[in-house]
Amino acid sequence: MKIINFNESNSVLNQYVAEIRNVEVQNDRLRFRRNIQRIGEIMAYEISKTFSYSVKDIKTPLGIAPVSTPDNQLVISTILRAGLPFHQGFLSYFDDAENAFVSAYRKYKDTLKFDIHIEYIASPRIDGKTLIITDPMLATGGSMELSYQAMLTKGHPAEIHVASVIASQKAVEYIASVFPEDKTTIWCAAIDPELNNHSYIVPGLGDAGDLAYGEKE
Numbered sequence: 001m002k003i004i005n006f007n008e009s010n011s012v013l014n015q016y017v018a019e020i021r022n023v024e025v026q027n028d029r030l031r032f033r034r035n036i037q038r039i040g041e042i043m044a045y046e047i048s049k050t051f052s053y054s055v056k057d058i059k060t061p062l063g064i065a066p067v068s069t070p071d072n073q074l075v076i077s078t079i080l081r082a083g084l085p086f087h088q089g090f091l092s093y094f095d096d097a098e099n100a101f102v103s104a105y106r107k108y109k110d111t112l113k114f115d116i117h118i119e120y121i122a123s124p125r126i127d128g129k130t131l132i133i134t135d136p137m138l139a140t141g142g143s144m145e146l147s148y149q150a151m152l153t154k155g156h157p158a159e160i161h162v163a164s165v166i167a168s169q170k171a172v173e174y175i176a177s178v179f180p181e182d183k184t185t186i187w188c189a190a191i192d193p194e195l196n197n198h199s200y201i202v203p204g205l206g207d208a209g210d211l212a213y214g215e216k217e
């Protein structure tokens, strides 16, 4: 399985990651959402380099220009609710992509133990298509795995891109163990070393859904 960690090279993407992590900056909700979206845009561009391309003859007012454009049929899937601004970043670049939405939430049994519940899925058929599953946080990897299982009720993709902003080392290893090795790539902006007792990523950024949309009761 390929793992692409953007943090290993210097680019402006790291500025956006710094801002969403920074406790002095991250509470500006508009900036937080926009930064997550911008990271999605940059990741979409990088992922587009892996697509299949063919040359099309494009008629201009003055002649014919051969242009190599992508042929993949894309499905961009996201996990509600923190995934929404990240998803929008991908959609800003992949104009004609089909889209899927899955709900996943942690139902706490006590302050430390929780199950992940999937209650909603809206998805096209995904057979033979390029599936990009977007979620800014990969903590245990449980939401991503269950969302993928839910997507499999809609068919089998030709290739899978798991896109996140901050992933824990544990989640990266978990995803590598449960996703098909030969057709999955994990893309992330950083890989953090730890999870705390509540399975939050450390140093991470806190609760991405709350930072983007406000605290839930």
Ligand SMILES: O=P(O)(O)OC[C@H]1O[C@H](OP(=O)(O)OP(=O)(O)O)[C@H](O)[C@@H]1O
Residues within 6 Å of the ligand: 079, 080, 081, 082, 083, 104, 105, 106, 116, 135, 136, 137, 138, 139, 140, 141, 142, 143, 144, 171, 199, 207, 208, 209, 210
């Ligand atoms: O890897 P995991 O341990 O499953 O945790 C990651 C999940 O946590 C966040 O969502 P959250 O459950 O906080 O819901 P929200 O988006 O509604 O805030 C995040 O967007 C992932 O979906």
Ligand SMILES: O=c1cc[nH]c(=O)[nH]1
Residues within 6 Å of the ligand: 082, 137, 139, 199, 200, 201, 202, 204, 205, 206, 207, 208, 209
């Ligand atoms: O660190 C974490 C873990 C789960 N959900 C988040 O938003 N952040």
Ligand SMILES: [Mg+2]
Residues within 6 Å of the ligand: 079, 080, 081, 082, 104, 105, 143
């Ligand atoms: Mg979630």
